[in-house]
Amino acid sequence: MDRDGIVARVAALRAGNDARRLTFGMAERRAALERLAAAVKAEEATILAALREDFGKPAPETVLTEILPVLQEIGHARRHLRAWMAPRRVGGSLNTLGTSARIVPQARGTCLIIAPWNYPFLLAIGPLISALAAGNAAVIKPSEMTPATSALIARLVAGAFPPDLVTVIEGGREVAEVLLDQPFDHVFFTGSPAVGRIVMAAAAKHLASVTLELGGKSPCIVGPGADLDRAAAWIAFGKFANAGQTCIAPDHLFVHETVKDAFLGKLRARISRAYGAGASSPHLARIVNDGHAARLAGLVRDAVAKGARVVLDGGQDGRAMGPTLLEAVTPEMEIDREEIFGPVLPVMTYRDEAEVIARINARPKPLALYVFDRDRARVDRVVGATTSGSVGVNLTVVQFSHAGLPFGGVGNSGLGAAHGEHGFRAFSHERAVLANRFSALPAVFPPYTAGVKRL
Numbered sequence: 001m002d003r004d005g006i007v008a009r010v011a012a013l014r015a016g017n018d019a020r021r022l023t024f025g026m027a028e029r030r031a032a033l034e035r036l037a038a039a040v041k042a043e044e045a046t047i048l049a050a051l052r053e054d055f056g057k058p059a060p061e062t063v064l065t066e067i068l069p070v071l072q073e074i075g076h077a078r079r080h081l082r083a084w085m086a087p088r089r090v091g092g093s094l095n096t097l098g099t100s101a102r103i104v105p106q107a108r109g110t111c112l113i114i115a116p117w118n119y120p121f122l123l124a125i126g127p128l129i130s131a132l133a134a135g136n137a138a139v140i141k142p143s144e145m146t147p148a149t150s151a152l153i154a155r156l157v158a159g160a161f162p163p164d165l166v167t168v169i170e171g172g173r174e175v176a177e178v179l180l181d182q183p184f185d186h187v188f189f190t191g192s193p194a195v196g197r198i199v200m201a202a203a204a205k206h207l208a209s210v211t212l213e214l215g216g217k218s219p220c221i222v223g224p225g226a227d228l229d230r231a232a233a234w235i236a237f238g239k240f241a242n243a244g245q246t247c248i249a250p251d252h253l254f255v256h257e258t259v260k261d262a263f264l265g266k267l268r269a270r271i272s273r274a275y276g277a278g279a280s281s282p283h284l285a286r287i288v289n290d291g292h293a294a295r296l297a298g299l300v301r302d303a304v305a306k307g308a309r310v311v312l313d314g315g316q317d318g319r320a321m322g323p324t325l326l327e328a329v330t331p332e333m334e335i336d337r338e339e340i341f342g343p344v345l346p347v348m349t350y351r352d353e354a355e356v357i358a359r360i361n362a363r364p365k366p367l368a369l370y371v372f373d374r375d376r377a378r379v380d381r382v383v384g385a386t387t388s389g390s391v392g393v394n395l396t397v398v399q400f401s402h403a404g405l406p407f408g409g410v411g412n413s414g415l416g417a418a419h420g421e422h423g424f425r426a427f428s429h430e431r432a433v434l435a436n437r438f439s440a441l442p443a444v445f446p447p448y449t450a451g452v453k454r455l
């Protein structure tokens with residue numbers, strides 16, 4: 001779509017939003033969410049097919065990580081919408097005696113949702129649920145790297161909503177740039193920290209508010225008191241689901257030296273049980289494109305050339321890459337600096353807890369941090385001494401699916417939060433309303449009396 005087409009679509013959306021200001025209430029929002037749920041259920045087979053076509057995502061994984069979370073988010077929003085939309089009374093103070101104060105959540109207006117390719121359905125539709133619950137109109141710009149899912153989202157949305165309420169504009173960077181030139185009221189971006197900076201700078205031109213859901217290297221610590229079977233099972237699941245292309249996947253491990261050999265044995269056994277066939281396993285998604293497959297091969301090559309040891313070689317056949325474990329990874333290696341975003345896991349050994357904490361804190365703030373240990377005090381120490389968007393204790397990645405928790409980053413890993421009520425608030429303006437009933441304040445209006453002058 002050319003620039004004029006994009007500008008016209010956004011203008012139509014804005015006009016629709018203006019016309020709906022007084023009519024897009026709770027019932028209409030619930031109906032919109034129900035239409036979305038019905039469309040997702042009706043399209044389940046085509047969603048599975050699109051994700052298989054885009055990067056060979058196994059159907060059970062698509063159901064578990066793309067379709068169910070969307071349906072759960074819709075159900076949660078429908079159930080809680082009344083409470084979220086309700087004005088919240090605020091108590092008075094002496095200087096506002098005789099007034100009543102409320103905070104009223106109000107739709108931000110016309111919103112832009114830019115989605116990444118790694119969970120291309122969930123991360124486009126999830127923010128839309130919050131946007132609609134909060135009463136907004138929205139444009140979705142899906143990722144161009146997953147074209148089958150992008151086309152499916154466009155078709156699904158066009159069937160469920162009028163184009164002045166929700167519209168999908170497909171395309172890559174050029175299209176995103178034109179969209180970011182438009183005066184949106186809120187921009188919800190999910191993607192890399194590098195593009196997040198560009199998005200925030202573009203939003204600043206219109207002083208649009210932003211939610212930035214970014215990425216980074218999420219550390220995972222396996223402490224001396226860890227239940228090693230549990231740690232191996234959760235780490236293999238969190239790291240190799242979606243072939244490691246998950247923003248909150250454990251990016252690198254720090255394993256205490258006293259448990260390292262036993263843990264590695266269990267991790268290898270777990271991987272072999274889950275993905276016995278390595279690269280050709282039917283339970284493993286493919287790498288999204290040839291460029292990323294070459295990037296991952298390059299990261300492993302660079303690490304090995306600089307002294308890393310391959311503990312488990314999953315093999316690689318084009319975009320099919322098996323779980324690969326590396327040891328002796330050092331800061332000189334590219335793999336220790338770049339977000340890996342693939343099925344390669346560096347395993348570092350540590351002796352001293354303070355040293356691991358210092359290494360984590362020397363890096364940009366991560367999106368997630370994982371700690372495995374049965375010793376509560378040790379876990380609390382690590383959590384207290386570090387920062388991250390979220391924390392998983394004795395588990396990985398499922399903090400994403402807890403409806404009551406905010407999902408978001410901090411610093412380099414993002415700004416603001418998504419999911420449930422937190423997503424609703426991201427797409428709402430908290431409007432302060434103070435109403436005068438019998439305010440005593442006129443007593444201090446000029447001309448000032450002797451009593452006021454003494455104040």
Ligand code: NAD
Nearest residue numbers: 115116117142143172173176191192195213214215216247
């Ligand atoms: P990306 O930043 O390359 O692209 C994301 C979106 O931005 C795409 O729609 C793309 O077309 C668009 N885009 C690309 N260049 C742009 C530009 N110059 N201006 C405006 N828009 C532009 O990210 P990606 O490769 O699709 O996704 C991977 C990254 O996303 C990883 O860093 C990952 O950790 C992160 N991620 C974060 C979350 C989260 O919830 N925090 C979820 C998934 C992925």
